[in-house]
Amino acid sequence: MKNNYENVIVVDHPLCEHNMSRIRDKNAGADCFINSLKRVSQILIYTATKELPLACCHVETPVAECDAFKINDEYKIVFAPILRAGLVLSEIAKEIFPEASIQHVGMYRDETTFEPVWYYDKTPVSYENPEKMKVFVLDPMLATGNSAKAAVSLFLKKGISIENIVFVSVLAAPEGLDALTKEFSGLKIYTAHIDKTLNSKAYIVPGLGDAGDRLFNTFEK
């Protein structure tokens, strides 16, 4: 689907639309919300990984030998979910890519400044071969872009080039896309929808509410 950003890819699939309508619905029950979010996550992970490099291989079918392609295992694939809502995307990614490394990054946002506060980082101190890595940073909600910027910066500091980093979100606000694309030209961003704006509490409008609370049922009374 066309949009105004050079490196932003909005996935285009009827199943994505169908499930997005369920996710957005405030009356969707927990089952419906989680399952629909997983379906959208599947489409996003398949789409965001479509440029992974392939390598030729040779296989023997029960009938004959033939040439085939597999994902080039010279590249290490890393999925980095931003806790906690990013877990829904990494769960799906791990099903599709069992060999991938899941490197959690934990940040919560300060509710007054909206700045990210780090509390967990499961990335190694350094990477042996950063030029042979493909990193997918996962967060269903790209709102202000502050957590996204912090996570992408972490991988850049560890030597991974922007061409080898991809950001995956379910919903993106223009404010977050502006911030991320301005800071990192060349960063590819995949999302299911671009929404209108943020409200005064930095929630995406119309959005879907608090993704973490809806996933983990942690609403305060």
Ligand code: URA
């Ligand atoms: N995080 C959420 O869970 N929802 C928003 O709308 C913005 C950030």
